[in-house]
Amino acid sequence: QSALTQPASVSGSPGQSITISCTGTSSDVGSYNLVSWYQQHPGKAPKLMIYEVSKRPSGVSNRFSGSKSGNTASLTISGLQAEDEADYYCCSYAGSSTLFGGGTKLTVL
Amino acid sequence: EVQLVESGGGLVKPGGSLRLSCAASGFTFSSYSMNWVRQAPGKGLEWVSSISSSSSYIYYADSVKGRFTISRDNAKNSLYLQMNSLRAEDTAVYYCARHGDYVRAFDYWGQGTLVTVSS
Numbered sequence: 670q671s672a673l674t675q676p677a678s679v680s681g682s683p684g685q686s687i688t689i690s691c692t693g694t695s696s697d698v699g700s701y702n703l704v705s706w707y708q709q710h711p712g713k714a715p716k717l718m719i720y721e722v723s724k725r726p727s728g729v730s731n732r733f734s735g736s737k738s739g740n741t742a743s744l745t746i747s748g749l750q751a752e753d754e755a756d757y758y759c760c761s762y763a764g765s766s767t768l769f770g771g772g773t774k775l776t777v778l
Numbered sequence: 779e780v781q782l783v784e785s786g787g788g789l790v791k792p793g794g795s796l797r798l799s800c801a802a803s804g805f806t807f808s809s810y811s812m813n814w815v816r817q818a819p820g821k822g823l824e825w826v827s828s829i830s831s832s833s834s835y836i837y838y839a840d841s842v843k844g845r846f847t848i849s850r851d852n853a854k855n856s857l858y859l860q861m862n863s864l865r866a867e868d869t870a871v872y873y874c875a876r877h878g879d880y881v882r883a884f885d886y887w888g889q890g891t892l893v894t895v896s897s
Contacts, residue, residue: 672822691881699862702881703882703883705883705884707823707884709823712887714887714889714890715823715873715884715887717881717883717885720878720881720882720883721882724881726881726885726889756822757877758823760823760825760883760884764867765837765865766825766837766839766845767813767825768825769815769822769823769824769825770822771822772822772823
């Protein structure tokens with residue numbers, strides 16, 4: 670049960686686009702279309718942003734999108750806004766367990 | 779409105795026990811799988827355990843297997859986590875999270891309860 674691999678940090682300027690990668694294995698990300706992404710602001714509970722690789726829950730901006738290729742999933746945020754500054758975590762179903770990535774701190778410059 | 783409210787956290791000595799509770803409201807609790815997810819101070823999220831709607835399927839992370847027990851009482855709309863043989867590395871905020879049915883992910887989270895294991 671190893672954690673999924675995410676970059677520790679990414680940054681971008683307002684209006685730009687950024688992409689956060691999430692690398693797993695053929696036993697988790699590569700085997701299931703059950704990758705989700707969560708946004709967490711300091712001191713707050715995580716919030717679901719993307720589920721089943723690329724679907725957005727009701728109320729989540731269409732600036733957030735997800736994709737997957739092989740064992741790597743990605744979250745793209747377009748038109749960066751100041752309020753997007755937060756920690757982002759990927760998550761994948763892995764059979765009898767669930768794995769999270771180590772988290773990526775997004776800084777909006 | 780879906781609400782998940784955790785309670786039961788606190789300071790406990792290594793080797794001690796604690797029972798966390800999560801009170802659910804605003805949805806048909808008995809229809810959803812539920813989970814515990816924890817976050818050590820300054821660290822990332824770690825899935826701890828899951829339980830299916832009827833308690834038929836229960837899973838644990840290797841890090842807590844044999845020490846923690848997840849359970850639920852659908853009549854009381856409540857989720858529990860019995861934590862035994864606690865270690866310093868179990869110190870974390872523990873979140874209760876609903877696993878959606880149509881939305882197959884952790885779609886609602888509680889505000890968390892802090893467990894500190896220290897002598």
